[in-house]
Amino acid sequence: MKTRLTQIQSSPAPIRIILFLSLLLFFWIPVAIPVQLYFNENPNLVSILVMGWLFILFFILIKVIGQIIYQQSHPYQNLGLVRSSRNGKELLRGLSLGLVLTFSLFILQGAIGWLNWQDNTLPLWRLILEGALTGIGVAFAEESVFRGWLLNELEQDYSLRIALWASGIIFAVSHFLKPLPVMLETLPAFPGLLLLGLVLVWARRRNQGRLGLAIGLHGGLVWGYYIVDVGQLITYTETVSPAITGIYGNPIAGVMGWLFLLGLAVGLQPKKN
DSSP states (O other), X not given: OHHHHHHHHTSOHHHHHHHHHHHHHHHHHHHHHHHHHHTTTXXXXXXXXXXXXXXXXXXXXXXXXXXXXXXXSOHHHHXXXXXXXXXXXXXXXXXXXXXXXXXHHHHHHHHHXXXXXXXXXXXXXXXXXXXXXXXXXXXXXXXXXXXXXXXXXXXXXXXXXXXXXXXXXXXXXXXXXXXXXXXXXXXXXXXXXXXXXXXXXXXXXXXXXXXXXXXXXXXXXXXXXXXXXXXTOXXXXXXXXXXXXXXXXXXGGSHHHHHHHHHHHHHHOOTTO
């Protein structure tokens, strides 16, 4: 038994990643399929249930595998999920920065004349609350997976630079697992997603492996965009190409969004990575 565990631990990173994902799917599919069939008339509920179950399984496996295979006393801390006031402050700073960047992007484009502001279609308090829950929830899950578990696995075998780019590319590609026509239509978002993935790795490395800043920054960006998009607060004047403002209204699928992310990347790069 110990020999097999040692073999798994010493396997190349791609093998360890595939084994973990296979085990995750093995326990996820038997629940996800019946849920989808039973609640097929309510796709939103299906999405919440199956994705919720997926991330519950993820954290269970992280704990079990971390303790049994890697002999870790605190597997979640190894992901960067550290319970400390410092990490909490970094989370709040990231949320603030993400919100400020998102609204600054739209305000700047409005001042230039590329978009118009309009009254929100939903109560503001609802947009703020739903946006916060959505942003923080998505960020917590994705940062735990991509900048937590995946980055750790890659850094065990590869240099910091290779792990950085590999995790960024995998993060971007994972958001394109859709039918081919949809992938082609949304392809301009790929550079933005890649750049965002790199930025969030730098955010973790800048804080000694803690995920607070990365979660906050990711959550703030999603939160701000949720308020603007779901509340239908803007309409584009179409005075410039969507390639500048963002294809299909997606900020990271346009040059302006890329420039804001580049500025963030410059500010977050660690001194020695």
